[in-house]
Amino acid sequence: MTDSSPTTAAVRAPRSRSRRTDQTPTAAPLPADLDALLRRMRFPYLRAAAPDVLATARAQRWDPAEVLRVLLTEEVLGRDTAGRRTRRKAANFPTGKTFASWRPDDSGIPAATQHGLTTLEWISRAENLAIAGPSGTGKSHFVEALAHTAIDHDMRVAWFTLETLTSTVGRAKADGSVARTVARICRADLIIVDDIGMLPAGADAAEAFYRVVDAAYERRSIAVTSNIHPSGFDTIMPKTIATATVDRLLHHAHVITTKGDSHRLQQALAGHGVQALTS
Template sequence: MSDTTSTLSVPRPRAQAPASAVAATSGAALDEAIALTRNLKLPHIRRALTEIVPVAKAQRWDPAEVVRALLAKEAAGRNASNLRTRRQHAAFPTGKTFHIWNEDASSIPVPTQSALRTLEWVGRRENLCVVGPSGTGKSHFCEALGQAAVDAGMSVTWFTIEDLGALVRRHRVDDSVSKAVARITRTDLIIVDDIGLLPISPDAAEGFYRLVDAASERRSPAVSSNLHPAGFDEIMPKTLATATVDRLLHHAHVAVTQGDSHRLNEATTGRGVVPLN
């Protein structure tokens, strides 16, 4: 055995990188992260990176906290984007919500209003008919329910009865009416407004029947009407009216509004406009 003593080599400590080099590396990493968010379609994380990364470095966040904060930004951004898309798709006519709704001024009993506002009936695929004279809040109540449904993550579509007639005429050209109605009934809540003021055109009557039939026990149609559904045979062909009402009133809630027109009351008391100077 050799008596020569072996010498262990001890690694030399690395020289600390200059601050400028650290900054350059950090900048390159951030640029790469931004590029990856583009590739992975994470726009809300991309916008948050330049805000969150410097704060995380300065405050020495745990890496898991950085990930959580970035994912939270992406989730919140997507939720807001989806909400805007659902509201645009609904095509509400005026933007009325329950924020400007006076439940005590409505002739619909307050417990009924509260039950309908839970939207549990939409989850159960039940129908809604809001019936009463013009100006008693039918359209406002239906639109506010639709807005609440959008806020709750549901999909909503809004039609007038003549919109359905136009849809039938447009799709009859290539015999795609059934497909068009099927697309509509992918929506959770389908609102048809303003029935009963005028006779319904044959195309609108057909579209209304097709919609109610396709949605029956699958989706929730909600209609507002000056005329009770039992009297729809006065404004549309009796055969179609009977078949439509049979399906519409099955598993339906009927809310009746009464009284004078809110619009007329505002007009006669000068509350409908800003007073002229």
């Protein structure tokens, strides 16, 4: 007896319409009433896949349950992809750097530490991450790559520099919505504050940073990058509030120190990243 259930390739067929062979059945458009129902139910990905799936199902005599499974799988995959795209846009990443362009052997972060952090288990435990070291040693790249991986695992991410965080909280002060704004930021599973210490931080920056760290404490994960160790934050912001912030930030934290010369400077000295001038 021949098995007529769809294979993995058949399940994915609706996403490869341009590669239809002569043996692939012609997909008839959906009946108008069914199309209207799917629009009303807001199943756009199922509706788009349905003509090809139904044509294949008729030709291969799929079990009705398999047809339903394939169609619902298309809808779930489509929604997941759209959701990740939305979360990536909302995160407001600065450059879009991922692990695809990361060179682990060139990093000063130990390989075992890199592997442990990429599992994202620390985020599920609401632990923090602090990476300190000279400019150009890959701190922001690594953290952004972790953030993209978190989104791929359906987590929410919020990305700030200390300056943009200060501006966000400062605008909320104007209309008395600081508590709501901080609560909205803390809906993210991972909150990133990048490049702390590049510029002096005044009282407003210190307050904004403290509010988020305090609200996220033992509830959400915060990752910070800085050219100075967190223990030295009191050199760039008021000592009292810096001490309270660092106390909460480092209580459940992975602290990493990077070393070495700037990767950007090394590439510049080697002539990488520019095209030769011609006369």
